[in-house]
Amino acid sequence: MAEHLSQSELDYPFKLLEYFNGFRVSKVIFSACELGVFDLLLKAQEPISAQHVAQELSCSEDGMERLMDALVGIEILEVETKDGTALYSSSDVANLYLAKGSGKSLHDMIIYQSQTIYPLEGKNQNEKTFGLPSEDIFKALYRSEEEMLKFMGLMNSSWVLDGHDIVTAFNLSGFQKIVDLGGCTGALAREMAKAWPSSSVTVLDLPQVVETAQKHFPQEDDAVEFQSGDFFSDEIPPADLYVLARIIHDWPEEKCVTLLKKIHDSCRPGGGVLLVEALLFENRRGPVTAQIFSLNMLVQTEGRERPPSEYTRILEKTGFHNVQVCRTGKCYDTILATR
Numbered sequence: 001m002a003e004h005l006s007q008s009e010l011d012y013p014f015k016l017l018e019y020f021n022g023f024r025v026s027k028v029i030f031s032a033c034e035l036g037v038f039d040l041l042l043k044a045q046e047p048i049s050a051q052h053v054a055q056e057l058s059c060s061e062d063g064m065e066r067l068m069d070a071l072v073g074i075e076i077l078e079v080e081t082k083d084g085t086a087l088y089s090s091s092d093v094a095n096l097y098l099a100k101g102s103g104k105s106l107h108d109m110i111i112y113q114s115q116t117i118y119p120l121e122g123k124n125q126n127e128k129t130f131g132l133p134s135e136d137i138f139k140a141l142y143r144s145e146e147e148m149l150k151f152m153g154l155m156n157s158s159w160v161l162d163g164h165d166i167v168t169a170f171n172l173s174g175f176q177k178i179v180d181l182g183g184c185t186g187a188l189a190r191e192m193a194k195a196w197p198s199s200s201v202t203v204l205d206l207p208q209v210v211e212t213a214q215k216h217f218p219q220e221d222d223a224v225e226f227q228s229g230d231f232f233s234d235e236i237p238p239a240d241l242y243v244l245a246r247i248i249h250d251w252p253e254e255k256c257v258t259l260l261k262k263i264h265d266s267c268r269p270g271g272g273v274l275l276v277e278a279l280l281f282e283n284r285r286g287p288v289t290a291q292i293f294s295l296n297m298l299v300q301t302e303g304r305e306r307p308p309s310e311y312t313r314i315l316e317k318t319g320f321h322n323v324q325v326c327r328t329g330k331c332y333d334t335i336l337a338t339r
C-alpha cells in the first residue's frame with residue numbers, strides 16, 4: 001500500500017483529507033441541483049449574483065453565496081467580480097449534465113442519490129437532528145459525555161497534522177505568557193509550548209471541557225496549564241499573546257467583535273492575538289476545503305470561514321494593527337496582529 005503513495009502524500013495526506021470531505025462535496029452538487037441553481041444560471045445566459053439567485057429561488061443569500069463559492073472551488077461554476085459584486089456563471093459541464101433541461105441531464109440520478117441514498121448515510125443539522133437552536137452550538141456538540149469526547153478527539157487530531165506549521169509560522173519567542181482561548185484538549189497549546197519553551201502556555205475553556213481534557217487527554221509532565229472559564233461572560237486573564245484557533249469561525253461578527261475587544265483590553269502592552277483558521281482566497285476560487293468548512297459552519301454553527309481581508313477588517317475594528325497573514329498551504333492558516 002505505502003509504495004503507491006507519493007512522498008508528498010506521506011508528508012501531508014492531502015488526498016485522504018479530500019476524500020474525507022467527499023460526502024460534503026456530493027451534497028454541495030446535490031443541493032444546488034435540487035434548488036435549481038444550474039437551471040437558473042442556464043436560463044439567465046449571463047453571469048448573475050448569488051443574491052439574485054437566492055431571491056429567485058427563495059433561499060438565504062448567505063447560504064447561497066457559500067454554496068456558489070464552493071461550486072466555484074470544485075470548478076462547476078465560474079466567478080468574476082464586477083464593481084465589488086461576485087457574478088457567477090455555469091461551466092459547460094454544469095449546463096450539459098446538471099441543468100434539468102439538457103438532453104444529457106443527470107438530474108434524476110442526483111435526486112435519487114440525494115434524497116434516497118444520502119439520508120441512509122447520515123447527515124447532521126443541529127436543529128433538525130437534535131431540536132437545538134443554532135446559538136446553542138456547544139450545548140448540541142456537548143449533549144453527552146460521549147459526544148463531547150468525540151468532538152474533542154476531532155479537534156485534537158487536526159494539530160497532529162498542522163500544529164507544528166501553525167505555531168512556527170511566526171516568531172513568537174517574544175511572548176512570555178500565552179493563553180489559548182477555547183484551547184480544548186490542549187493539543188495546539190502543547191505544540192506551542194514545545195516550539196517556544198521559554199513561554200508559559202495556558203488553555204482556557206469551559207469547565208466541563210477542562211475536566212474532560214484532564215481526564216481523557218492527560219499528558220505526563222504537561223507543559224501546559226488549564227483554566228476553566230467562559231470567554232464571553234468571565235474575565236479574560238492578562239497575557240502577552242492570545243491564541244484563537246477555530247474560534248472566530250464559530251460566531252457571527254458581533255460576537256467576534258465583542259470577544260476581540262475584550263481580548264484587546266486584557267492584552268499586555270506589546271502583546272497580540274494569533275488567529276488560526278482555514279483562510280478563503282480573496283478571489284473566491286478556493287481553497288475547496290475552506291469553502292466546504294464554511295458551508296459546514298452554516299449548518300452547525302452561527303459562523304463562517306473568511307478571507308484574510310475580512311479578518312484584517314475585524315481585527316482593525318477592535319483595535320489591533322500590524323496584521324500579518326501566513327498561509328501554510330495545509331488546511332489551517334494563521335494571522336498575527338498586535339495590540
Ligand SMILES: C[S@@+](CC[C@H](N)C(=O)[O-])C[C@H]1O[C@@H](n2cnc3c(N)ncnc32)[C@H](O)[C@@H]1O
Pocket residue numbers: 138155156158181182183184185188204205206209229230231232233244245246247250
Ligand atoms: C471549534 S473548537 C476549537 C478548539 C481548539 N481551539 C482547536 O482549534 O482545536 C471551539 C472551542 O471553544 C470552546 N468554547 C466555546 N464557547 C466557549 C466559551 N464561551 N468560553 C470558553 N471556551 C469556549 C469549546 O469548548 C471548544 O473547545
